[in-house]
Amino acid sequence: MAARVVRSRAQYEDPVQLADLLHRLTRRLRRSQAERLAPLGLTPAQERALRLITRSDEPPRMTELAERLGIVPRSLTTVVDALEDAGLVRREIDPRNRRAILLRLTDRGAAVRDELREGRRRAAEDLFAPLTAEDRETLGALLTRLDPEDDAIAPPRNEPKPEPEPESEPEHAPAGPRP
Numbered sequence: 001m002a003a004r005v006v007r008s009r010a011q012y013e014d015p016v017q018l019a020d021l022l023h024r025l026t027r028r029l030r031r032s033q034a035e036r037l038a039p040l041g042l043t044p045a046q047e048r049a050l051r052l053i054t055r056s057d058e059p060p061r062m063t064e065l066a067e068r069l070g071i072v073p074r075s076l077t078t079v080v081d082a083l084e085d086a087g088l089v090r091r092e093i094d095p096r097n098r099r100a101i102l103l104r105l106t107d108r109g110a111a112v113r114d115e116l117r118e119g120r121r122r123a124a125e126d127l128f129a130p131l132t133a134e135d136r137e138t139l140g141a142l143l144t145r146l147d148p149e150d151d152a153i154a155p156p157r158n159e160p161k162p163e164p165e166p167e168s169e170p171e172h173a174p175a176g177p178r179p
Helices: 016-042 045-056 062-069 073-085 107-128 131-147
Strands: 087-095 098-103
Touching: 016 045, 016 107, 045 062, 045 073, 045 098, 045 107, 062 073, 073 087, 087 107, 098 107
Parallel strands: none
Antiparallel strands: 087 098
């Protein structure tokens, strides 16, 4: 039986130690999820894309999904091709903009989505099993403080993006056009 290492507060004063620990735990969670995805024939990238498609109220455009995933649209094409070949999504022309492609979940995609959710839940449960309910609440609060924006949840469609605030000009600058 391996001895459990209890770290003192002083051992985590260096933020690199915390970053390394978080990275190790994230890798462990991803490996566990990948093992559970393997029987479904999905890669982690395909699972993430499918998950974001299912969270949208309306079928997302490919360009919107690429933006949410943080990848270029041409990289998403390969992921969507695989999802479409597996019968999980289908491409449709957006009736509001015929140049845009919508991604619609199929019935098979909805069934796989439910299996994905259960696999992800089991992987997370395995990781967090040593924590009490209070520990989980504390961890959740701390992680939320570090990442207050939940970018994994798709924003509502057609929501206007906030305009960047114009840079204010120094008061001593002369008025007139900029060079």
